[in-house]
Amino acid sequence: MSGSTLNGRPAGSESENDYENGMQAYATLNQFLQDDGWHPQPVEDRHAFHMFFRGNNGETHCFARVRIDLEQLMFYVAAPVKAPEATFGAVVEFLTRANYGLRIGNFEFDYSDGEIRYKSSLDFEKVSLSPQLIKNTIYPAVSTMDRYLPGIMSVMYGGKTAEEAINEIEGQ
Secondary structure, three states, X not given: OOOOEEOOEEOOOOOHHHHHHHHHHHHHHHHHHHHOOOOOEXXXXXXXXXXXXXXXXXXXXXXXXXXXXXXXXXXXXXXXXXXXXXXXXXXXXXXXXXXOOXXXXXXXXXXXXXXXXXXXXXXXXXXXXXXXXXXXXXXHHHHHHHHHHHHHHHHHHOOOOHHHHHHHHHOO
């Protein structure tokens, strides 16, 4: 595609200085995760970390990534188990019902393997990614997954319908 641009420059003309804010954000993310006790493990060939979070309802695997080129932070929280194929329909209905009304982030479902995750993200283009912004991205994600995890499990293994499980969690 001729004439493509990135940040107002022709594609392919990026320099290290173009990614300064993204690289600083990655360093800030690393420092925040260390200071906050997350024990982050770098992911090879990505500006990302994986770690675990133990909530009230189980332990989840987390993945934090900085897209240095786009100046974006993505944070994912994966449920501790994948949905059995026989429950895909009910799990997707549950996640759709859960997503309705969520203010920060959303649930995602991978039909190829049954993975369930929660995603929270932030575009920090042209601003510094601060520890507070990181906290405001990460903690809603882990708390939402932890809140809805019993419902996910009850739909997969407890014989509950998606509607019953959501009503128990959301108090309706």
